[in-house]
Amino acid sequence: MIPISYNLRSLRVRTATTLATALGVGLVVFVLAAALMLSDGLQRTLNLGGSDDAAIVLRKGADGELSSSIEDNVLGIISAAPGVRKNQQGQPLAIGEVVMVVQMWTQDGRGQSNVLVRGVPERVLEFRPQVKILEGRPAKVGTTEVIVGRGILGRFENLELGGEIELRKNVRAQVVGVFDAGGSSYESEVWGDLFVVRDAFGRDGAVSSVRVRLDSPEQFEGFEAAVELDPRLALQAIPEPRFLKEQSQGTADFISAIGISVTVFFSIGAMIGAMITMYGAVSSRSSEVGVLRALGFSRLTILLSFLLESLLLSLAGAVLGVVAALALSAVELSILNFQTFSEMVFRFHLTSETVLVAALLGAGMGILGGFLPAVRAARVSPIEAMRG
Amino acid sequence: MRLLDLAVKNVRRNRLRTALTVAGVATAILAFVFLRTGITAWTSAADNAAADRLSTSHRVTFIMPLPKRYIEYFDGTRGRFEGVDAAAYAVWFGARHPVQTDQFFANFAVQAETFFDVYPDMIVPPQDLARWKETRRGAVVGQALAQKFGWKIGDIVRLEGTIYPGEWEFEVSAIYETKTRAVDRSQFVFHWDYLNESLPEPQRGQIGWIATRVSDPTRSAAIITAIDAKFEGFDVQTRTVTEKAAQTQFLAGFSALLRALDVVSVVILLIMMLILGNTIAMGVRERTREYGVLMALGFRPHHIAVFVVGEALAVGLLGGVLGLMLAYPIIQYGMGRWLEENMGAFFPYFRIPPHVSLVALGLSALLATIAAVLPALAASRLNATEALRRLG
Numbered sequence: 001m002i003p004i005s006y007n008l009r010s011l012r013v014r015t016a017t018t019l020a021t022a023l024g025v026g027l028v029v030f031v032l033a034a035a036l037m038l039s040d041g042l043q044r045t046l047n048l049g050g051s052d053d054a055a056i057v058l059r060k061g062a063d064g065e066l067s068s069s070i071e072d073n074v075l076g077i078i079s080a081a082p083g084v085r086k087n088q089q090g091q092p093l094a095i096g097e098v099v100m101v102v103q104m105w106t107q108d109g110r111g112q113s114n115v116l117v118r119g120v121p122e123r124v125l126e127f128r129p130q131v132k133i134l135e136g137r138p139a140k141v142g143t144t145e146v147i148v149g150r151g152i153l154g155r156f157e158n159l160e161l162g163g164e165i166e167l168r169k170n171v172r173a174q175v176v177g178v179f180d181a182g183g184s185s186y187e188s189e190v191w192g193d194l195f196v197v198r199d200a201f202g203r204d205g206a207v208s209s210v211r212v213r214l215d216s217p218e219q220f221e222g223f224e225a226a227v228e229l230d231p232r233l234a235l236q237a238i239p240e241p242r243f244l245k246e247q248s249q250g251t252a253d254f255i256s257a258i259g260i261s262v263t264v265f266f267s268i269g270a271m272i273g274a275m276i277t278m279y280g281a282v283s284s285r286s287s288e289v290g291v292l293r294a295l296g297f298s299r300l301t302i303l304l305s306f307l308l309e310s311l312l313l314s315l316a317g318a319v320l321g322v323v324a325a326l327a328l329s330a331v332e333l334s335i336l337n338f339q340t341f342s343e344m345v346f347r348f349h350l351t352s353e354t355v356l357v358a359a360l361l362g363a364g365m366g367i368l369g370g371f372l373p374a375v376r377a378a379r380v381s382p383i384e385a386m387r388g
Numbered sequence: 389m390r391l392l393d394l395a396v397k398n399v400r401r402n403r404l405r406t407a408l409t410v411a412g413v414a415t416a417i418l419a420f421v422f423l424r425t426g427i428t429a430w431t432s433a434a435d436n437a438a439a440d441r442l443s444t445s446h447r448v449t450f451i452m453p454l455p456k457r458y459i460e461y462f463d464g465t466r467g468r469f470e471g472v473d474a475a476a477y478a479v480w481f482g483a484r485h486p487v488q489t490d491q492f493f494a495n496f497a498v499q500a501e502t503f504f505d506v507y508p509d510m511i512v513p514p515q516d517l518a519r520w521k522e523t524r525r526g527a528v529v530g531q532a533l534a535q536k537f538g539w540k541i542g543d544i545v546r547l548e549g550t551i552y553p554g555e556w557e558f559e560v561s562a563i564y565e566t567k568t569r570a571v572d573r574s575q576f577v578f579h580w581d582y583l584n585e586s587l588p589e590p591q592r593g594q595i596g597w598i599a600t601r602v603s604d605p606t607r608s609a610a611i612i613t614a615i616d617a618k619f620e621g622f623d624v625q626t627r628t629v630t631e632k633a634a635q636t637q638f639l640a641g642f643s644a645l646l647r648a649l650d651v652v653s654v655v656i657l658l659i660m661m662l663i664l665g666n667t668i669a670m671g672v673r674e675r676t677r678e679y680g681v682l683m684a685l686g687f688r689p690h691h692i693a694v695f696v697v698g699e700a701l702a703v704g705l706l707g708g709v710l711g712l713m714l715a716y717p718i719i720q721y722g723m724g725r726w727l728e729e730n731m732g733a734f735f736p737y738f739r740i741p742p743h744v745s746l747v748a749l750g751l752s753a754l755l756a757t758i759a760a761v762l763p764a765l766a767a768s769r770l771n772a773t774e775a776l777r778r779l780g
Contacts, residue, residue, distance in 0.1 A: 020666040024659045031652055038648070060553060066451060067482060067551040101449050103627070110640040111633075114450070168448055169625050201452055234553060255645070258426075265419035266656055272412035273663040276405055280670045336641030341450070343641065 002292065002301055007309040010281065017277055022317035024273040025365055028266040029321025033358045034328055034348065035259020039252040041349035042335075046248040047241060049184035052217045053085075054240035057210040057227055062236075064247060064339050065099040065208045072096070072205050074233055081226040083219030084212045087126065095120070095127045096207035098198045101342050102190075104156040104165065114342040115156060117146075117167070117190045119197030127213065131186065136161050136177035144196055147177035151187035151345035155334060159190070167192075167200040188334075188344045211240065250338040267365055270317075274369030278310050282377040289377050290385025303378040310370020311363060318362025322355055394695065398671070399702050406703060409667040413707020413756075414714060416660035417748050421715040421740055423653040424747070425724075427646060429738045434635035436568055438509065439605040442472075443634060444615055445597035447625040453479065453594035454624055459499070461618060462598060469618075471611050472600045474505035479580060479596035483547035483556060485537065493533050493732070495547065495576035496596070497583040506601045509567045510575075516541065516562035525582050526561030532732045533574035534563050547576075552583065574732035605630075657755060660707075665759035668700045672763040679767055680775030689768035696764035697757055704756020708749045715740060715748075 011018045057078055062068035078084075079092040086092050098119035103112045122141045125131055139145035144167075148159055158165050163175045173192055181187045198204055214223060217239070224237040238246075282289070289302060328348040337344045399406050446452045454477075460466040462475035476499040483495055500521050504512060512520070512528055520526045529539060539545055543560045558578055566573055584592050602611055612628045619626040629637075639646070672679075679692050724738040 016669055017666055020662045020669075024662040027655050027659050027662075031655055034648070061548065061550055062553075063484075063550045101451055103448060103450075106640075110643065111637045113637065113641055166448070201449065258645075258649070262419065262423065262652055265415060265422065266659060269412050269415040269419065269656065269659050269663065272408050272415065273659070273666065276408045276412070276663065276667055276670075279405060279408070284674070333644040335644050336638070341641075 002297060002305040004308065004312075007305060007312060010285070010309060011313060014281070017280065018313060018316075021273050021277040021313055022320060024270045025314045025317025025362055026320035026324065028263065028270040028365070029318045029358045029362050030324045031266055032259060032263040032361055033322055033325035033350070033354055035255060035263070036354040036357065037325060037328060037348040037350050039255040039259070040351050040354065041346045042252050042255065042344070043245065043248045044349045045183065045344065045346035046185045046244045048182055049186050050240040050244045051213075052239075052241060053214045055212050055214060055220055055223060055237050056240050056243045057212070057235050057237050058208075060228075060234040060236045065097075066101065066340055068208050069203075069206045070096065070208070070210055070235065072207065074235070075207065075210060077230075077233065078210050078212065078227060078235070081212075081223050083214045083223040083226075085215050091123075093127055093213035094210060095124060096194070096210045097121070097124075098194060098201075098203060098206075099208040099340075100197060100201055100203075101340065102165070102167065104159065107155055107157055107159075113156075113336070114340075115152065115159070115190060116188065116340055116342040117192060117197060118186075119194040120191050121194045124191070127211065128181070128186070130182040130184070132180045134178045134180045136175075139176055139191070139193060142193055142195065144171065144173045144192070145176045146173045146190050146192040147179050148175050149187035149189050149191075150178055150180050151332075152189070152334075152343065153178055155343070155345070165190070167197070171200045183347075185337075185344055185346075188342070247339045248337070251335070254338070263361070267361060270314075271365045271369040274310055274314055274365055275373060277313065278306065278370045278373035279376070281309065282306065282373045282380075286377075286380050286385045289380045290382045293380065293382035294386065299378040302380075303374045306374035306377045307367060307370050310374065311366040314362045314366025314369070315359070317365075318359050321362070322358050325354075325358070326350060396698070396702055398675075398695075398699050399706075402671070405667060405670070409663060409703050410707045410710060412663040413660055413704055413752060414711035416656050416663070417708050417711025417752055418715050418718065419656045420653055420751070421712070421744055421748050422719055422723075423649055423656070424744045425719055425738065425740050426735075427649055427653070428741050428744065429727075429735045430642075430646065431639060432737060433572075434632060434639055437630075437632040437635045438601075439608070439630065439632055440602050441506065441631040442600045442602060442608060442612060442615070442628050443597050443631060444600070444626045444628040447616075447627040450596075452624070453596055454598070454626065456593045456595050458619065458622075458626070459595070459598060462600065463502075469600075469611060469614055471602050471604060471607050473603050474502055475598055475600040476502040476506045477580065477595040477598045478503070478577075479583070479594065480551070481547075481549070481578075481583065482551045483549045486546055486548045486555065488537075489548070491536070491730070493530075493574045493576060494572060495578075497580040498577045500579050500581070503577065503599075506599045508601075509571050510564045511567060512562045512564045520561035523559055523561045524579060525558050527558040527576055527578040528562045528564055529560055529577075530573040530575045530732070531563050531565055532729055533576060534560070536574065536729055539563075552587065556586075572732050572736045573728075657751060660752075661755050661759045664700060664704060664756055665762065667703070668696060668760050669763040669766075671699065672696060672767045676767075676770065676775050679770055680772050680777075683770065683772035683775065689770075692770070693764040693768040696767050697760045700756040700760030700763075701753060704752045704759075705749075708752030711752070712745055712748060715745075 058068040075096045079094040084092045100117045101114045102117050104115050106113050139147050154160055164172045167173055220239055227235050227237045332347050334343050334345045459477050478496050478498040481495045481497050520528055539560050541560055545558050547556050608630050615628045616626050720740055727735045727738040
């Protein structure tokens, strides 16, 4: 084996070339990692709002809370279904909510955009214990008071503590509190009283969705069977994690697809860069290779040594790329969710899978780019090389 | 000029490296053109949106309907708005293909009598249009959508409702073509009456929005004010915007993504510069002695610099041209066609804009020059004696 320090020193001698190549690989890794982080961040934000033992009931055929509508009188049937957990007072943990989308003026002057307004019943905080009031106080039941998620706070005009937003003509809602929902998509919503919100939009007598908490995730099948049994009710039950995943799938897939197709092009470019560098390394060191061969190192050893050098080069780039991507974790951004057509605030999220994929991409570029040059190095004839 | 001759000859000296560099530049240009085409296609809907069309909907939220009787204030029954030539109401239907549920396409129920007067850019043959107006469950579908699902005139098609539950049956009465590229060729429109009659009583008589065509786009602002003022005292207030403004606003929701793509298209140019710069720098290092000879022969440092930059320029332009030659078959006729057919709602027209080709070519020359600056400086600072002494 040729010691690894030989490769390291060779890389160091040609600083500019090494840096340029590693930087090229790093940029590609950065772009891929950023796209994956974006799509992961989006899904994570939605998934954080769900729990394994919760289920959501929608009208059959509805593809989200916005297009669903369930009559109030059905709520009792759903709450009484088997598997629904009860609190200490014996009340079933089931909440019906109404989801509306309201146009508001953005703070950054982009014009108007949509904000999701959720009408929630009195017991919502019991149902979602992860929700905490950060500033101000909870909204009083039966009033036009609302609380605002911390993610969307200040992104729209008047969406701040003490601000007033218009639900309809002559119906104004006062922001009395700001809440934290553990980084989930609820932080991009405005919560008001169920009855007040749906009255403002003329949706009396029906909710958009019903969420229940089950005794355990295994109870879902029994619950589903009971809810979907009566065809007249025309309901569908979905475990909450699956529902949330489906909600973000479209947007997340769109981002990943763009990221991956861009990466394919980019990595070809960076691979060619690595190839040029390694061919350069081989040709300028052919007399060294000749000496190594004369000393008894086999062709295979030479081949492996140059491959290793290329791998080191591209891995150094991959590390650069991942470190740069890591800095993105602090960036918060807001885009339109395809499913609700309303703004959702989320962060780039780095997973260990992304790091692995990035490292593999870096290694792949190094090995593919370094292979042909390494073959050329292995073919150097010792006598000719030392003579020339 | 002999010096440039020499530069071009040098390009051919290390053929493998030159070929690789040209390939690298070509890939980068291809990626750049792809990204810019994508960004342009995505935003073109707003750029090309009809300036003479307005849309009036619920002031606060798009999910709440307007009462159907609002149309009476447009069509003459209870008055008209000065400057409005045609008006038609519509409602979002939101159904999907029962089997290919993930294949999104826009579908809505419209006022059959006037809809195509408001949308003259969707072209339906007159006899087909007449037949559609007579067919209660008839639908007019875009040419791209018909092609994708293999629908022909006369076919019975079924859609699965999401907002309006159940299975809905339609007859394809006509297929529309489009005059301008910004119009989605995969829409599905049918009679509002058919939807309305099929709904339970409390849900009837509702429309999503009223689309109007104005005779003079420069007067849009005044017309918008007049329409919204009219309904101010009503139960449901309205908000009227131009089609262009609505599109721009929708896109603004994705501005974070578009900005990211902008950044990424710059990143690929950086990668290209790194590849080029590296190649040129390697060449300069290997030829140090030759530069020494040239200097000893009386060439001045700036000659050497021109020499290096000339070589970079030749490689960069070669790569740029090759990249464009690849871009047209791959993006224009391969991916572009596929995206138009399968994602027509987002990319109605995915073709390389001519200015992008020119910019790409210009950038490949410009960036090649910039990439050569450092190596060229290094080469021109050489001193003949030292250069000659140095070992290759």
